[in-house]
Amino acid sequence: DSGVTQTPKHLITATGQRVTLRCSPRSGDLSVYWYQQSLDQGLQFLIQYYNGEERAKGNILERFSAQQFPDLHSELNLSSLELGDSALYFCASSSGQGDIVDTEAFFGQGTRLTVV
Amino acid sequence: DAKTTQPTSMDCAEGRAANLPCNHSTISGNEYVYWYRQIHSQGPQYIIHGLKNNETNEMASLIITEDRKSSTLILPHATLRDTAVYYCIVRARSGGSYIPTFGRGTSLIVHP
Numbered sequence: 001d002s003g004v005t006q007t008p009k010h011l012i013t014a015t016g017q018r019v020t021l022r023c024s025p026r027s028g029d030l031s032v033y034w035y036q037q038s039l040d041q042g043l044q045f046l047i048q049y050y051n052g053e054e055r056a057k058g059n060i061l062e063r064f065s066a067q068q069f070p071d072l073h074s075e076l077n078l079s080s081l082e083l084g085d086s087a088l089y090f091c092a093s094s095s096g097q098g099d100i101v102d103t104e105a106f107f108g109q110g111t112r113l114t115v116v
Numbered sequence: 117d118a119k120t121t122q123p124t125s126m127d128c129a130e131g132r133a134a135n136l137p138c139n140h141s142t143i144s145g146n147e148y149v150y151w152y153r154q155i156h157s158q159g160p161q162y163i164i165h166g167l168k169n170n171e172t173n174e175m176a177s178l179i180i181t182e183d184r185k186s187s188t189l190i191l192p193h194a195t196l197r198d199t200a201v202y203y204c205i206v207r208a209r210s211g212g213s214y215i216p217t218f219g220r221g222t223s224l225i226v227h228p
């Protein structure tokens with residue numbers, strides 16, 4: 001158990017809909033990272049938050065957004081869903097802010113999103 | 117930013133040592149090498165990391181060459197449960213942050 005909790009574990013929704021994925025980081029960790037993993041793309045970095053502020057952005061679509069709340073949990077919002085958004089979405093947390101000599105990141109078990 | 121190169125797949129007999137290589141020839145002096153593994157669509161699991169000295173923990177050993185251009189992850193006594201995709205990564209810069217960036221990794225199959 002990594003200490004990172006993601007809910008829900010599975011989500012099935014229709015095209016055009018909007019969903020929210022939730023992540024609770026390990027106790028004491030201030031950074032949250034979101035990744036998308038699809039069969040043909042591997043693990044793709046989406047976005048990082050540190051202590052409530054956006055710190056880095058990767059290949060995140062404009063239809064997607066995220067935030068980190070004062071209690072440090074984070075939510076990833078996916079809207080106008082398309083079939084191609086079906087993937088595993090992982091959240092990771094670390095104690096550091098993303099320095100080059102930062103601490104290791106610990107991953108949750110992911111949310112499997114299926115868009116039908 | 118440093119990139120890593122790993123073999124696509126490897127196999128190993130149960131009980132034997134599994135040696136997984138990684139090339140990171142463009143790594144800079146202060147970049148750490150991290151190893152993670154992912155077992156069948158579970159979340160990636162942190163294994164070990166190092167800068168220039170060899171490291172060992174309860175899961176594995178990490179051997180880094182003196183020039184730091186390559187490293188080897190060693191699972192001393194592989195078991196069937198070690199079958200997974202193993203990722204060797206360095207952090208890549210994204211905006212003001214250095215992000216764990218994953219390639220395709222090495223698919224390790226441990227057979228009886």
